[in-house]
Amino acid sequence: MSGSDFIKPPARNGVGPSCIGLPAGAWPTTLDFLTERFSAIPRDVWHQRMAQGDVVDEHGVQLAPHSAYQGHRRVYYYRAVPDEPRIPFDEVILFQDEQLIVVDKPHFLPVMPSGGYLAETVLVRLKQKLGIDTLVPVHRIDRDTAGLVMFSVQPETRAAYHALFSQRSVKKTYEAIAPWREGLALPMTRESRIVEAGHFMLQHEVSGPPNAVTRIEVLQVQGSLARYQLQPVTGKRHQLRVHMAALGLPILGDGLYPTLTPEGQVDYEHPLQLLARRIEFVDPVSGQARQFESRRSLMSLA
DSSP: OOOGOOOOOOOEEEEBBBBEEEOOOOOOOOOHHHHHTTTTHHHHHHHHHHTTOOEEEEOOOOOOTTOOOOOOEEEEEOOOHHHHHHHHHHOOOEOSSSSEEEEEEOOOSSOOOTTTTTTHHHHHHHHHHHTTTTOOOOOOOOTTTTEEEEEEOOOHHHHHHHHHTTTTTOEEEEEEEEETTTTSSEEEEEEEEEEEETTOOOOEEEEEOOOEEEEEEHHHHHHHTEEEEEEEESSSTTTHHHHHHTTTTTOOOOOOSOOOOOOOOOOSOOOOOOOEEEEEEEEETTEEEEEEEEOOOOOOOO
């Protein structure tokens, strides 16, 4: 069969299947391969998934626990997160047309499924609410960050929206609450090189050619705290959090910088004081100038 015969299974309750390509190999069954490839998932979990029809090949054929291994094909599988707790905050749709959906995301809610988050993500909630299986985020913000996220509706125009970000044609403006330091020359542009810090959760600055640029200015000062406007020119992971911490201005509520909080400790009463406030661009499909602004707010400095 040709590539055009591939069948991607439909989403279930807004959750699409994951996909893995099978290499050439001598595993007796597909179950043997999956158990070896995903060693953190017990064999009996894969056995149950296959027995209940949650593992299919690229032609939509369900694979049973005894199905013989065949390399050079795709396998799709549905996963579940047992006892996934509901995140008690709701996303808000600010804009929707045939091409684009803009969402105002609350703190604590991930954009996409990963790790222990599957149904409790903006993407899956939107698919369940709107019934649009083709939704894909055009960009992402951290789970801890609140504010604006854009989703592409049509696969045919998706690349044009992705290009807005890869070509830096989007103006993004954030707000943050952090300590105030007298004597710091603001406004300023922070340029540095940010790379992984040796822990999968963390990034840090190192010497070398800059790959991360942020414009920083102060909007309000009250005692020992200030409200800052942050405009990232680049889009490195955790860029704003790393730059502020490196300046001695760690964003309030940050469980990563400068100190890593043990995983699983979620404090709904003290969210990260970082908000994706505004986004501006020229729509690549309609040619219209677009500007969207979050309706959410950070803590008061009073």
